[in-house]
Amino acid sequence: MKIGITCYPTYGGSGAVATELGIALAARGHEVHFITYQQPFRLPSFLPRVWFHEVDVGRYPLFEYPPYDLALAVRMHEVVRDHQLDILHCHYAIPHATSAWIAREMLREGNADVRVVTTLHGTDITIVGQERSFYTITRFSIEKSDSVTAVSDYLRDQTYRAFGCVGCDVEVIPNFINPALYDRSRHHFPIPTDVTTGRKVLMHISNFRPVKRVRDVVRVFAGVNKEVPAVLVMVGDGPERVEAEAEARDLGVAEHVLFLGKIDAIAPLLAGADLFLLTSDKESFGLSALEALASGVPVIGARAGGLPEVVIDGETGFLCEVGDVEAMAAAGVRLLTDPAMWQTMSTAAAADARKRFSEDAVVAQYEALYERTIASAVAGR
Numbered sequence: 001m002k003i004g005i006t007c008y009p010t011y012g013g014s015g016a017v018a019t020e021l022g023i024a025l026a027a028r029g030h031e032v033h034f035i036t037y038q039q040p041f042r043l044p045s046f047l048p049r050v051w052f053h054e055v056d057v058g059r060y061p062l063f064e065y066p067p068y069d070l071a072l073a074v075r076m077h078e079v080v081r082d083h084q085l086d087i088l089h090c091h092y093a094i095p096h097a098t099s100a101w102i103a104r105e106m107l108r109e110g111n112a113d114v115r116v117v118t119t120l121h122g123t124d125i126t127i128v129g130q131e132r133s134f135y136t137i138t139r140f141s142i143e144k145s146d147s148v149t150a151v152s153d154y155l156r157d158q159t160y161r162a163f164g165c166v167g168c169d170v171e172v173i174p175n176f177i178n179p180a181l182y183d184r185s186r187h188h189f190p191i192p193t194d195v196t197t198g199r200k201v202l203m204h205i206s207n208f209r210p211v212k213r214v215r216d217v218v219r220v221f222a223g224v225n226k227e228v229p230a231v232l233v234m235v236g237d238g239p240e241r242v243e244a245e246a247e248a249r250d251l252g253v254a255e256h257v258l259f260l261g262k263i264d265a266i267a268p269l270l271a272g273a274d275l276f277l278l279t280s281d282k283e284s285f286g287l288s289a290l291e292a293l294a295s296g297v298p299v300i301g302a303r304a305g306g307l308p309e310v311v312i313d314g315e316t317g318f319l320c321e322v323g324d325v326e327a328m329a330a331a332g333v334r335l336l337t338d339p340a341m342w343q344t345m346s347t348a349a350a351a352d353a354r355k356r357f358s359e360d361a362v363v364a365q366y367e368a369l370y371e372r373t374i375a376s377a378v379a380g381r
Helices: 013-027 068-083 093-109 132-143 153-163 214-227 241-250 287-294 325-336 339-356 359-379
Strands: 002-006 031-036 050-054 087-091 115-120 147-150 170-172 200-206 230-236 257-261 275-278 299-302 317-320
Touching: 002 013, 002 068, 002 093, 013 031, 013 050, 013 087, 013 287, 013 359, 031 068, 050 068, 068 093, 087 093, 087 359, 093 115, 093 132, 115 132, 115 153, 115 359, 132 153, 147 153, 147 359, 153 170, 200 214, 200 287, 214 230, 214 241, 214 275, 214 325, 230 241, 241 257, 275 287, 275 325, 287 299, 287 339, 299 325, 317 325, 325 339
Parallel strands: 002 031, 002 087, 031 050, 087 115, 115 147, 147 170, 200 230, 200 275, 230 257, 275 299, 299 317
Antiparallel strands: none
16 A cells, blocks of 8 residues: 655654554555655654655745645645555644645545545644634544544543544554564663662653643652652653753752653663653553553553553552642552562563554554555445
8 A cells, every 4th residue: 555644743652653653564565655844753764665755834924824734735635646645644633634635625626536544642632623723623624534543442532522523433543562672671771870870760751741740750759769769761852841840959859850852762761761650631542651561661650541541550550640649659669669569560561562552463453444444435436
């Protein structure tokens, strides 16, 4: 098959999953074309059967905000026309699915066509899509897609609850990991030992948006650090980083908190972690948590959104109520002071991630979806 993939190319779960999916599809013999405004952050410079098509948003004095969605639609139209794509797979409903619908309508004017698959990742449904100015176009774009997927049962249910979407059937296809990549025995922890100095390593990876509650991450760490000497490694960047840094200073733990910024290769970092913290108040799936589990790192997190579908409470980590930093810290201390429990949970975490979220199984689900979508189009002609 010839597949176009559009995603946000910057640091974040939806872009990471979309890019890893494209790479895996190409490895399975498909032709993959990424269509977005810059090369996705997890996409190497060259891979066989993978192409990158940049969307150029023209600058014109009339536009205070250049219309990226229209430029994207034009580029989608061009790539489908020139490369005879079978599928446009849009990750994140708006504006990607909207642009794909425009591109498809333009193609039909020229007696061509393409099928549109939309994958919902989270805030496109739970936050952005429900804003008054975007609600109607979000629902329209979902319902005009030929197939729609969501990354968790939670997000599928939220989509039905928020939008109705009587004209679509949302199929759950979860995020996935490459088991070999997250085998912690393959990696050397890149942070020097004189930095950790024998302390336990707690880790958080995100885009530091308000929904991630990164101040809570620091508070949980501070609670753990009172009982178990530890360091906190914060990977990523975003609007709440300044608040997290201030929280670390206020709690007197700043010297033990490392802010590393955006890093693409996270598997080596996770290979040296003892606990992963994810305190979000909304988490449609929790890709970073899954990557931690696959690395054998138990997760301490909030019982919110789709995270309970990823973390098995009491078996691969501990889940507490949103904002209950004391309970999260206590769970962390309990694990870190019981080596046998930690080892049992670490082993279970890696095994469960590989069993339920392996790349081969999930990519096969997408392939089957593409084939059904194309077949239904042929049958409907």
